[in-house]
Amino acid sequence: MAVLKKLVRSAEGAHVPHNKNTENCETVKMPVPKRVFVSMSQHIGAPAKACVKKGVEVKVGDVIGTAGGFISAPVHSSVSGKVFSVDEVMMPNGRKAQVVVIDTDGLQTVSENVKAPEVTDHASFVQAIKDSGLVGLGGAGFPTGVKLDPQNLDEVDTLVINAAECEPYITADYREMMECGEDVVEGAKLVKEYLNLSKVIIGIEANKPQAIAKMKELTNGLEGFTVATLPSVYPQGAEKVLIEQTTGKEVPQGALPAAVGCIVMNVASVGFVNRYMKTGMPLVTKRLTVDGDAVANPQNVEVVIGTTVKDVVEFCGGYSQEPGKIISGGPMMGTALATDEMPVMKQNNAILVFGAEKAKLPEESPCIRCGRCINACPMGLSPVEIALTLSVKDADELKALFTDLCMECGSCSFVCPAKRPVAQTMREAKDFMRKAAK
Amino acid sequence: MKLTVSSAPHITSKDTTASIMRDVCIAMLPALAAACVFFGLNSLILTAVSVAACVGFEFLYEKMLKQPITIGDWSAVVTGMLIAFNCPPSLPLWVVVVGAFFAIVIVKQLFGGIGFNFANPAIVARIIMGLGYTGMMTAWVFPDATATATPLAMYRAGTTPNYIDMFIGRTGGVLGEVSAAALLVGFAYLLVKKVITPTIPVTYVATVAVMALVLGVDPVVYVLGGGLLLGAIFMATDYTTSPYTMKGQIIYGIGLGVITVLIRRFGSMTEGVSYAILLMNLVVPYINKACRQKPLGAPAKVKEAK
Numbered sequence: 001m002a003v004l005k006k007l008v009r010s011a012e013g014a015h016v017p018h019n020k021n022t023e024n025c026e027t028v029k030m031p032v033p034k035r036v037f038v039s040m041s042q043h044i045g046a047p048a049k050a051c052v053k054k055g056v057e058v059k060v061g062d063v064i065g066t067a068g069g070f071i072s073a074p075v076h077s078s079v080s081g082k083v084f085s086v087d088e089v090m091m092p093n094g095r096k097a098q099v100v101v102i103d104t105d106g107l108q109t110v111s112e113n114v115k116a117p118e119v120t121d122h123a124s125f126v127q128a129i130k131d132s133g134l135v136g137l138g139g140a141g142f143p144t145g146v147k148l149d150p151q152n153l154d155e156v157d158t159l160v161i162n163a164a165e166c167e168p169y170i171t172a173d174y175r176e177m178m179e180c181g182e183d184v185v186e187g188a189k190l191v192k193e194y195l196n197l198s199k200v201i202i203g204i205e206a207n208k209p210q211a212i213a214k215m216k217e218l219t220n221g222l223e224g225f226t227v228a229t230l231p232s233v234y235p236q237g238a239e240k241v242l243i244e245q246t247t248g249k250e251v252p253q254g255a256l257p258a259a260v261g262c263i264v265m266n267v268a269s270v271g272f273v274n275r276y277m278k279t280g281m282p283l284v285t286k287r288l289t290v291d292g293d294a295v296a297n298p299q300n301v302e303v304v305i306g307t308t309v310k311d312v313v314e315f316c317g318g319y320s321q322e323p324g325k326i327i328s329g330g331p332m333m334g335t336a337l338a339t340d341e342m343p344v345m346k347q348n349n350a351i352l353v354f355g356a357e358k359a360k361l362p363e364e365s366p367c368i369r370c371g372r373c374i375n376a377c378p379m380g381l382s383p384v385e386i387a388l389t390l391s392v393k394d395a396d397e398l399k400a401l402f403t404d405l406c407m408e409c410g411s412c413s414f415v416c417p418a419k420r421p422v423a424q425t426m427r428e429a430k431d432f433m434r435k436a437a438k
Numbered sequence: 439m440k441l442t443v444s445s446a447p448h449i450t451s452k453d454t455t456a457s458i459m460r461d462v463c464i465a466m467l468p469a470l471a472a473a474c475v476f477f478g479l480n481s482l483i484l485t486a487v488s489v490a491a492c493v494g495f496e497f498l499y500e501k502m503l504k505q506p507i508t509i510g511d512w513s514a515v516v517t518g519m520l521i522a523f524n525c526p527p528s529l530p531l532w533v534v535v536v537g538a539f540f541a542i543v544i545v546k547q548l549f550g551g552i553g554f555n556f557a558n559p560a561i562v563a564r565i566i567m568g569l570g571y572t573g574m575m576t577a578w579v580f581p582d583a584t585a586t587a588t589p590l591a592m593y594r595a596g597t598t599p600n601y602i603d604m605f606i607g608r609t610g611g612v613l614g615e616v617s618a619a620a621l622l623v624g625f626a627y628l629l630v631k632k633v634i635t636p637t638i639p640v641t642y643v644a645t646v647a648v649m650a651l652v653l654g655v656d657p658v659v660y661v662l663g664g665g666l667l668l669g670a671i672f673m674a675t676d677y678t679t680s681p682y683t684m685k686g687q688i689i690y691g692i693g694l695g696v697i698t699v700l701i702r703r704f705g706s707m708t709e710g711v712s713y714a715i716l717l718m719n720l721v722v723p724y725i726n727k728a729c730r731q732k733p734l735g736a737p738a739k740v741k742e743a744k
Contacts, residue, residue, distance in 0.1 A: 007685050009731045016449065168449065240734055253735045324442055331448040338443050359442040365511065366553045368455055371682035380733040384682065385726070402733045410447030417453045418553075424445045 009380035011241075013233040014411040016168050016332065018207055022289050023171040025299040027179060030315045032104050036079055036306030037089070037343035038064060041097035043135040044142045045071030050098045056083045061114035061282050064100050067130070073143040074133050077102060078284035078304035080109040092328060092335045092342055099343070102306070116280040122153070125194035132276045133283045133346070138162055138173075138237065138266030139329055141347030144273075147265070148195060150258035158199040159191050160246050160257075163215070163267035164230055164237035166205060167330025170350045172287045175300050176268045177204075177211040180275075184267055185218045185225075187274035191265070192224065200225045201246045202267070207232040234332060235409040239264050241378045253405055268349075283346055288312065292327075292353040296320040303344055309351055310340040324359025327352040332410045362419035373412035373422050379405045383412040383422045390429040395436035403429050455552070459512030461631045465624035466519050466672065472607045472617035477527035481613050487531045489518030491538035499547045513552050517541050520560035523614025523668060524712070525567070526578055533571050537563035557719040558676045561669075564712045578610030586610035589663030590708040593656065604662035615668040625671045637687040638680060638694075639670040645695020653703050660702065669711035670694070679719040686722075686729035693718045 041047035046069030058064060058077040065075035081104040089099045117128035130145030150156055161184070165173040177184060188200045202219070204212050206229050219225035228246045230236040240251045242264060249260040257264050272283060284305055291298040296317025303312055309326060313319060327334040328348055344351075373383035382401055389397045403426070412422035473481035492514040500507050508514075521537045541559035549555050568575045578586050588610045589599040603609055607617025614621075628634045643661055650657035660666070674680060674694055681690050694714045701710025732738075 007688075009734065010684060011731075011734065014451070244734060250735050253733075253737070255735070323439060325444075325448065326441055327448055331446075333446050334448065335446070336441070336443045336448065338441060340439065340441075354448075361442065361444055362450055365455055365508070366551060368458075368513075368553045368677050369682070370458070370677040374682050374731065378734070380731040380736075382682065382730060385730075401730075402736050405733050405735060408446070413447050413450065415451050415453075417451075417455050417458055419450055419454065421445065423447060427445070 010375045011378050011380050012375045013235060013378050014332075014376050014414040016234040016414060018232070019168045019291075020171050020174070020207065021169065022291055022298050022300055023174055023208075025171070025175075027175050027287055027300045027302050030301045030303045030307070030312065032079055032106055032108060032304055033307050033311040034104060035084065036102050036104060036304060037308060038075060038078060038100045038102065038306035039089075039091060039097050039343060039345055040065045040068075040075055040099065041091060041095070042075065042141060042305075042345040042347060043073045044140060045069060045073075045146075047097055048072060048075045050086050050100050052083050052086070052100060054083055054085055057081070058083060058102060059109045059111040060284060061111040061280075063113075065098070071143055071146050073135050073145070074131065074282075075100075076133050076282040076284050077111075078306050079104040080107050081105045092337050110281070114280045114282070116278060117276075119194070119277065122194050122196070125190070128277065129273065131282070132272075134269060134272055134276070135283075135346050136266055137268040137272065137286070137347060137349065139333065139347055139349060141345075144265070144269055147263060148191065150256070150263065152258055153195065156195065156258050156261050156263055157197055158201060158247060158262045159188060159195070159197050160242060160262050160264045161188060161200065161202040161267050161270055162237050162239070162242055162264055163202055163204045163211065164242060165208070166234045166237040167332050167334075167350070169291045169352055170289045170330050172289045172300060172349045173267050174208055174211055175287060176271050177208075177215060180271045181214050181218050183271035183274040184215070185222070187270040187272070187277075188225070189222075190273055190277060191263075191270065195263070197263075198224050201228050202226070203228045203230050203236065203242050203246045205230045205232045205236050234411060234414075235378055238378055238407055238409055240407070253402065286344060286346060286348060288344065288348060289350040290316045290352075291350070293358060294319050294321045294323045294353040294355045305346060306343045308340065309337065309342050309344070312344065312351055313340065313353060319353065321355040323353045324356035325354045327354075332414065333408065364420050365418045367418050367420060370417060372415040372417065376411040376415040378409060378411060379407065381406055381426075383426055386429050387422065387425045390425060390432060393432070395433055398429055398433045403433055406430060455511045455513070458633055459516050461628065461633045462516050462672070463512060463519060465627040465633070466523065466614070468620035468623040469523065469614045469617060469668070470519070472620035473523075473527070473613040476607050476616055477613065480527050481522075484525060484527065484529060484531065484534060484613065485519055485522035488522035488525075488534045488538055489515050491535045492518035492521065492542050495539055495542040496547065499543055505551075508552060511552060514542060517546070517559050520614070520672060521563045523672075524560065524564040524612050524665070526575060526612055528577050529574055533567060533574055536570070537567045540566050553678050555678055557716055558673050558679050561673055561712050561715050561719070565716060568712070588708065589659060590702065593659045593663065594708055598656060599659060599663060601658055601662065604659070609663070612665065614672075615665040618662045618667050621667040621671055625667075628671070628675075634675045635684070635687075637684055638675050638691045641688050641691025642670040642674055642694045642698075643667070645692045646699055649695060649699035653699065655703060660699065664702075664709050665711040666698065669715055673711075674715050674718070679722055681722055681725045681729060683726075683729050683731055685731075686725045689725055689729060690718055690722065693721070
């Protein structure tokens, strides 16, 4: 049977090292830094619009940026203090974003606007989530309020909770389950109730047996809840891969998970839903895994959003050697930062700092047509052929090769023995296709 | 602070082109050892000359054309070993140098170097040497100067060779093909190291066995005698000249098996492996196009690429 499936699509993924060095590091709350930089663009979609001016006093939970469109999310002050400036700053993704800089007073006075929302039905639930500023915490940062309000709500019956945490090093989601497992279950119950779903599936990679045991115990006897053990092969946490692994359904090209009756939420997002419904405290802090061979004390920390990478690393004992590369996120899909002055954002889940040795880029050599990228691709694409097709600039053939299905997970680059930047070529191919279509 | 800013992913696997090619060389060592046992140290000299010639030609070609020197990727060593493995032990050394020239300069470098050759360089070298120096390429002489025939030639002449002899390697033949046992040890190594998957060798050998049965010839002789195992394990699995997907590899393996048996059974030659591999190498681009995977979420009926 497995062989038959391989004939259609091998989709082996990449056998990345796990390096879950910090899995037993209980989350430490980092003190509030002197100054925070809160970006108005911490999600997919339209950036929020800053609604505070220089000199204004703010408290924890105050809205400082209003949602800038339908697919957007508001941004809240993560600290109490005084707005120092509202600037335009170049973010790691290469785009400029408004950043509200706040000088903190260290008191962390909570805003009087922070109170548990009144939720009675789906509409008020979605509104509450939208007000909370929640975005997909797994890394993508899609506004959760929009996700929980699909057009075909009556066809959606399953909540898939993404607890795969397939990126090496990162243990933030693992800690969420170990420390706040009850929040995850209660949050899932709320989503299940207000969206009128029948099933909740929690997908966890097999390399986290304790989390699997804990979630099984917490969901024992709950109707509709199952915990699915996923193979420890990257990228189990990719939305479409996760849906196929847990439900057997294939999300059609160009469609959303709701098309196959599923909504996928990151495990930390689900836990946040419960905490927000109880307290009304919007998304102002984030749990991060700080690791890498250039960090003195690797650990999991909870920081206020807008804390700079520099401050976070300093809290973790500083740099143990001259940093050669700083990654916001995991080593497979994270973004390399040009400076450690960048602030932590909602969707960040790790800061990895590596020394010069690990920062060195491998030397590229000619493609030997081994086909490993094809076998690894979780989407069943053919990167080697896509690269060749891009080199002859054939947009129609790129379309026939389903190039746009690539989600840039990086498996192809990882397995390439010639050390070619295959994933980057895939991005270029998608760009080329998009431009050619215009 | 000088930070490297590069696009994700930021880590890669340990495997490199060089480590893969080195593993292929290691996998060929048991067969080389068997050749030394059955044919004497001459086998080692022939292999050394062939490897030196291949590496040398690659170095000289790239030096002359001011290209980056790629001899460090071990692929020329693989080609050199394979060419020697396809020669009888008594072959004059200069002939193997001619083979190395065709393999490296004509088939590999003139088409763009590693990854761009349309056919397996060692296969083309074997065919050219076989056609150009037929007498020398078919002189099977043991170290004690007794002439012998290959198992396939014996079988064609009416005698069934001893199975055990064929398995161990006490028969005539080219260097690398005589010992099925040694080749299988190398095969196991390649599988364990995940350098190749079993798809091509297994479908190739299975097809030969089934075809032999159907045509009423001894499948054991067809599988163990001649260059089938050497070709199936080490030459048909060359990345550049074999299909990408499992589906494609199955079709390729079956094609190889059918052509091999047809040549052996109905052709004028006793051996058909090298021609089968060359012919199937040429259709690999078409197999690749016809045997693509169905991507996750792609419509059930994949629209034909133009």
